[in-house]
Amino acid sequence: MNAHTDVNAAGIIPENSDDSTAMATETTLLDPRFYTTDFDEMDKIDVTPVRKEWDEMIAAMSADPNKGHFKKNDEWNTPDWEAMDPKLKAELIDFLVSSLTAEFSGCVLYKEMKRRGNNPDICALFQLMARDEARHAGFINDALREAGVAVNLGFLTKAKKYTYFRPKFIYYATYLSEKIGYARYITIYRHLEKNPDKMIHPIFKWFENWCNDEFSHGEAFALLMKTDPKLTNSFVNKLWIRFFLVAVFSVMCIRDHLRPEFHKALGIDIDWYDREVLRKTSDISKQIFPVAIDLENPRWEKNLLKLRQASAAMDAARRKGGIAGAFGKVGAGARAGLAFASLYLIPVKTDHVIEEDSRMVPSY
Amino acid sequence: MGLFTKEKETAPCEVEVSHTFDSLHAHVKFLNGATINPGDEVLVHGAPVLAGYGEIIIEERTATITRASMVEQVWTRMTGDLECMELAEFAFSEGALS
Numbered sequence: 529m530n531a532h533t534d535v536n537a538a539g540i541i542p543e544n545s546d547d548s549t550a551m552a553t554e555t556t557l558l559d560p561r562f563y564t565t566d567f568d569e570m571d572k573i574d575v576t577p578v579r580k581e582w583d584e585m586i587a588a589m590s591a592d593p594n595k596g597h598f599k600k601n602d603e604w605n606t607p608d609w610e611a612m613d614p615k616l617k618a619e620l621i622d623f624l625v626s627s628l629t630a631e632f633s634g635c636v637l638y639k640e641m642k643r644r645g646n647n648p649d650i651c652a653l654f655q656l657m658a659r660d661e662a663r664h665a666g667f668i669n670d671a672l673r674e675a676g677v678a679v680n681l682g683f684l685t686k687a688k689k690y691t692y693f694r695p696k697f698i699y700y701a702t703y704l705s706e707k708i709g710y711a712r713y714i715t716i717y718r719h720l721e722k723n724p725d726k727m728i729h730p731i732f733k734w735f736e737n738w739c740n741d742e743f744s745h746g747e748a749f750a751l752l753m754k755t756d757p758k759l760t761n762s763f764v765n766k767l768w769i770r771f772f773l774v775a776v777f778s779v780m781c782i783r784d785h786l787r788p789e790f791h792k793a794l795g796i797d798i799d800w801y802d803r804e805v806l807r808k809t810s811d812i813s814k815q816i817f818p819v820a821i822d823l824e825n826p827r828w829e830k831n832l833l834k835l836r837q838a839s840a841a842m843d844a845a846r847r848k849g850g851i852a853g854a855f856g857k858v859g860a861g862a863r864a865g866l867a868f869a870s871l872y873l874i875p876v877k878t879d880h881v882i883e884e885d886s887r888m889v890p891s892y
Numbered sequence: 893m894g895l896f897t898k899e900k901e902t903a904p905c906e907v908e909v910s911h912t913f914d915s916l917h918a919h920v921k922f923l924n925g926a927t928i929n930p931g932d933e934v935l936v937h938g939a940p941v942l943a944g945y946g947e948i949i950i951e952e953r954t955a956t957i958t959r960a961s962m963v964e965q966v967w968t969r970m971t972g973d974l975e976c977m978e979l980a981e982f983a984f985s986e987g988a989l990s
Contacts (some may be wrong), residue, residue, distance in 0.1 A: 564928055598914075628916075635917050643921065658917070665916035673945065681909050681918050682940030687958075692930035692968050 556625055556672075557680045560633040564690045565698060567644045575649045578754050581887060582649065585748060589656040597737045598667045604730045609675045619790035620729060621675055628668040628679065630709075634702075635661035653748055660741045671731050696759055700772040703749035704813065706742045708776060711808040713739035714892045719796060726795040743890045750816040750886065760818055769817050774871050777806050777821060781832055782839045808892055815886040819876040831870040838864035895962045901926070905955045907936060911943035920955065931960030931968035 575582045609617060635658050642654035669679055693701075717735040720727055727733070753759045760769065781802045784791070791798045803823070810820050822828065838860050845856025903926040909918045920936060928934060936955045943949045960968060 562928075562934075564930055564932075632916060636919070639917070639919055643919075644927065659915075662910070662915040662917040666910075666913050669911075669916045670913055678945075679911075679916070680940075681911060681916075681943060684907055684909065684918055684920060685936045685938060685940045687933050687935040689933045690928050690930060690968075 571647045616789045619787045631665040704776045706746035708809045709742040710739045711805045814880040835867035899959045909943040910948040931964040933958040
């Protein structure tokens with residue numbers, strides 16, 4: 529046990545200053561959201577229909593193939609943060625901070641589910657996933673420290689409100705989030721394999737094995753959904769799945785376009801990258817979702833662009849503030865809503881078959 | 893639980909903050925079996941739990957749980973789902989940088 533009373537203004541322990549790479553330290557307050565769900569419903573999950581696959585999956589995750597992966601070795605060459613173009617530096621740090629927050633929030637969510645649950649199968653799974661997320665967060669945190677960014681974990685003593693998601697929404701959103709995370713990491717990794725001169729940060733060298741964790745977490749959620757066919761086959765749930773596909777896909781494209789310098793430095797054309805990631809994710813998600821977005825339909829990219837423009841207009845209106853800003857927000861919101869509806873209404877593809885055993889291995 | 897009124901209760905809790913290379917995590921566990929419901933608010937008392945790099949801190953603290961009113965709980969159940977996009981990994985960084 530450890531008592532700390534010497535809180536400084538920034539709320540963070542001073543970093544060791546004899547570090548030769550030390551820079552002016554800025555702090556980022558981690559502010560994860562806290563979730564609760566219907567734990568009784570989750571306790572009722574019965575993995576019997578997929579017992580064999582389930583046990584194999586838990587055994588594979590328990591064996592912890594990536595245990596030794598998240599270590600720095602000779603491959604890790606610390607980037608020259610001081611000499612980096614300030615815009616690129618800001619975007620690269622933003623990329624690392626948002627990745628860290630995502631891993632950290634995943635860890636908080638999974639741990640909460642493990643702690644509140646009474647179903648040993650489910651608890652075992654969430655414990656293993658929380659382990660991976662905390663490990664990823666620690667690794668990214670170390671990269672941020674090199675950049676002079678310290679995270680502040682002081683949020684625990686701030687009032688936190690717990691928000692609520694239905695279990696199935698957690699399955700749809702986290703399944704897609706893990707699979708799209710895999711597709712993003714592997715696409716960057718493969719691109720940098722071909723273009724080693726664009727390696728702007730060593731963390732990308734770790735992405736190949738790293739993304740296997742994301743992939744296997746996605747597999748776990750796919751199996752979870754298999755325990756109850758209604759989750760993916762009922763009329764209403766198919767509409768929800770369609771909603772999540774469109775929402776997750778389009779939000780990713782909007783966010784990526786906010787980091788132009790970052791992608792330019794990597795030599796990545798954002799439109800190409802997003803197309804590539806969505807194609808992979810869409811193909812993978814056919815393992816469990818009976819509907820897939822028709823990414824080839826010209827309406828897809830056309831309305832995606834409209835949604836992005838509306839989102840940029842929203843940002844601009846927000847910055848402007850005042851009455852003009854308020855009107856701007858209403859207009860941009862309406863345009864965004866319309867574009868989203870157009871994306872949602874593109875007829876979905878349903879011509880794939882979901883195998884009884886639809887497990888996959890990372891293959892990109 | 894009141895329809896509109898919030899009730900407060902205190903609960904002993906254990907906070908665990910790990911700020912190490914191998915694991916970055918932070919959790920609160922209630923030691924009296926208290927559970928959190930939609931819309932409840934939790935405040936851990938005392939100074940921020942500050943784990944310096946390389947430290948793992950496990951401390952017992954007291955927390956105040958402000959129970960959501962019945963209306964608020966129903967509201968949180970209804971609207972929480974709308975925020976679930978937050979779970980998508982890239983959805984955390986808000987807006988353009990410059």
